[in-house]
């Protein structure tokens with residue numbers, strides 16, 4: 001049987017979004033081809049030697065469930081109940097993310113996750129073509145040109161979906177024929193990955209069920225557990241600082257030896273757990289961080305962007321992948337619902353662009369919160385009140401972190417309600433050192449007057 005050409009889609013990139021989208025579309029009866037520049041990681045092994053892990057949250061899990069992938073992915077994860085804050089004096093404290101173990105996030109190895117998604121996309125009927133790097137696109141004739149191991153390929157398409165990540169080649173090609181309004185705000189901080197290996201007996205060298213944070217004001221380290229009892233540590237540090245003030249930066253900390261000295265001073269407990277810190281620092285690249293904004297995600301009915309290709313963000317809310325996965329579900333639904341493809345792409349953009357902007361903004365804000373505010377007294381009192389209010393008014397007051405991480409309401413709603421809640425927390429704690437002196441009748445009245453109830457979460461599976 002020849003496939004209906006109107007039901008054919010060409011996806012660029014078999015990373016996290018491309019594979020999930022391929023699975024979702026193939027399950028809905030679409031004929032899907034995916035082109036990926038790299039080889040099949042199931043054969044060649046994924047970035048041998050470096051284990052990069054990601055935090056998977058509820059939005060991502062719901063999208064994985066819609067593709068039948070949640071169970072296989074969850075087998076590979078480590079639960080993270082909260083932030084384990086490592087203070088300068090060496091003491092640690094767990095700040096729970098949610099109410100109980102039903103509100104947690106999950107650390108998953110990128111390679112293992114991608115492996116599961118490749119299998120699921122293929123099992124659903126999508127064809128994945130490795131060693132096909134998108135080079136250029138002729139939008140008039142609808143032919144995409146790829147570079148491969150065995151030369152170049154000219155491949156006709158009905159519509160292209162760009163899931164080719166932050167450096168998207170499809171975006172570049174679209175930009176040449178349309179005004180996408182493409183701009184990137186680079187953060188003046190960068191990152192470096194380091195590794196904590198297992199203990200001699202093969203166990204974790206710190207509490208495994210937490211996301212570890214070492215807040216240090218202008219900079220910080222984090223660590224996420226891997227299922228092979230290691231941790232991936234990420235140092236986030238300004239690119240430049242005032243040397244005369246002794247401000248650490250990637251300019252002043254140039255090599256592994258500098259880094260060791262810096263860690264012994266500022267992250268002493270972590271330093272003791274990273275035997276190869278010098279080598280990791282010298283070998284691993286320094287990564288840049290930025291936010292990509294576009295005004296236009298699609299080119300009529302011919303191309304559309306999803307995930308990082310459309311809205312790369314800074315990592316501080318751990319939502320880049322989760323948001324990309326939500327995009328995939330939204331796009332699959334619009335394509336099903338709206339037979340006119342240009343209209344479906346436009347509806348997808350109208351739904352998702354404001355929400356992408358919202359999570360990009362919240363991700364930037366969470367950097368300051370993680371590195372600077374987690375050990376601050378005012379902040380801790382506001383957090384305590386936040387917890388109380390969430391208990392007293394569960395239908396109205398849901399902490400912003402929880403709205404982003406454990407719920408499905410649109411990111412833009414989380415941002416708007418979060419702003420309102422923050423104003424209330426600041427007002428209600430002003431002049432107080434403890435919650436004991438609050439007038440709870442007045443507090444409750446303020447909440448019911450100013451914070452409308454949230455609509456109940458839909459519990460129906462997608």
Ligand code: FAD
Nearest residue numbers: 013015016017037054055134164165307308319320321322
């Ligand atoms: P990608 O996963 O980057 O996939 C793009 C794919 O396209 C790749 O396979 C690439 O090889 C392919 N490709 C690129 N160019 C071409 C081309 N020209 N032709 C063909 N194929 C091409 N997000 C979270 O939610 N939680 C986290 O904890 C988290 N941690 C992160 C940690 C690190 C170190 C990094 C770098 C990111 C992290 N993110 C996290 C963000 C997350 O990785 C991204 O948001 C997510 O991968 C986006 O998915 P994507 O499919 O859009 O892009």
Ligand code: 8RB
Nearest residue numbers: 053054055083222234287315316317318370
């Ligand atoms: N990209 C995360 C959070 C929020 C944690 C909290 C933060 C590393 C690159 Cl920095 C970061 C979070 O508020 O307590 N949840 O998940 C993941 C994070 O960084 C990931 C591992 C990361 N992403 C380039 C580096």
